[in-house]
Amino acid sequence: MTPNPKPPESWPEEKKPFSLSWQALFTGLMFFYMYLPILVLTVYSFNRSAYSAGWTGFSWRWYGKLFKDGRILRALENSLGVALLAVTLAAILGTMMAVGLAKYRFWGKTLYRGVSYLPLIVPDIAIAVSTLIFLAVLGIQLSLWTIVIAHVVFCLAYVAIVVSSRLANLDPHLEEAALDLGATPLQAFTQVLLPELAPAIIAGCLLSFVLSMDDFLIASFTAGTGSTTLPMEIFSRIRTGVKPDINALSVLLMLSSGAVALLAEYLRYKGAKKRGN
Template identity: 75%
Template sequence: MKINVSRQKPRVLTWQAVFSMLMFVFMYLPIVVLAFYSFNQSPYSARWQGLTLEWYGKLFSDQRILSALENSLIVAFCAVGIAAILGTLMAVGLARYQFLGKSLYRGVSYLPLIIPDIAIAVATLVFLAAFAIPLSIWTIVCAHVVFCLAYVCLVVSSQLTHLDPHLEEAALDLGATPVQAFIKVLLPQLIPGVVAGCLLAFVLSLDDFLIASFTAGSGSNTLPMEIFSRIRTGVKPDINALSVILILVSGIVALIAELIRASGQRKNSH
């Protein structure tokens, strides 16, 4: 009686795996170094003197940082709130209705996703100057609505592709008005996509520097603008600490948005 003993072949490290590892190191090693130097006791990042949490504590007593954070949150919440309403309606209109120039309108609505930020910033500044609109925190909000709208519409549109259109038709056949069918049937199914799109747009608005710097008025510094103004004299550990916090917040919000979006798609597919 022969007994066959299967031997597993040793795993060979392929070039694809090596390339992937190198790409991850290239992308995330600077973030690791940034986080490491945020605990540096020395006020200068170029010299290591020991571990400390002093710089994280100083952030919460820095009035300029707190004021910039307040401005960033006002801009992000206002821009995302407006984009959530308009982006959802735009996505539903593009998916459910036929009208003249629909293909052109669909292409134009997604342009902010591919146009460079510098082009959007310059175009917005020229538009504001042409109508003599004074720059303030609200002009930043208007500029951020432009690209937040595109991201919310994109995520909600992807959610719409997984929904059954016959549910709305059934609601209309049972006597519901189009508005009632939208509010009571379609909107509850779109909530995961709306929330995911809003979270993604919130992160992008919170992290934006280029568009905000072109459309901000006097005393309307956002957090990225405040960081940029400080690193002109050298990168200090307090800026490193602030950058680490922003990276963590952005990563957590983006992860939550993706989990909500994926959960909504699985729920609607069943």
């Protein structure tokens, strides 16, 4: 007796020949277009020649020279100080603003929310000029502190919008339940709400930190004498031509920014996974 043949759906399918769709080709071309300049910059950061006109051989000398450059290190120190202070202030104020907008109702709330998020869409040149005029009217001398004040303006908006998106997905009765169980308002905020908001706050801080470190326009308008940040130092050097040490510095900045972006995405993923569970 012959066995029954397997049903047609279990028969091995014919292998389709590999075909490249126009969508995949277009995506590949776009990525090539976007990242080719970065690839060229990375390659020429290892160029032995003091000029980027031609390749003369592989060398690490520009990376070594970079870490011995006093001006670059001072500018990096200034940028790190400004970014850390601005992000810290923005984290506190942005979190308070997002929580207040989510929990309370008051006259002009919609207008206040719109004005709070304006720095996200207003051109940097407008923020830079308006901040400079404001400081001049108050008679405040330009320094690193004035750069911090200016950076808090746009960092605040980024932190607030990230925290607000997290608040929108939280159970609004969490704090009420904690209060019913005997917690004080401060305990309900610090022990119940704040841990839930922590991934969003950190992600907003990381994003703001990268933006503050990369800012040139606002810092150049609000910096005082001797308050040179890293982007300002880079701009002052490339006016006479791009040298390999600046290429090396750009590569390190891109790697650092990429690492911070990956960390922010990892925290966002962990937060989303925790909410899913």
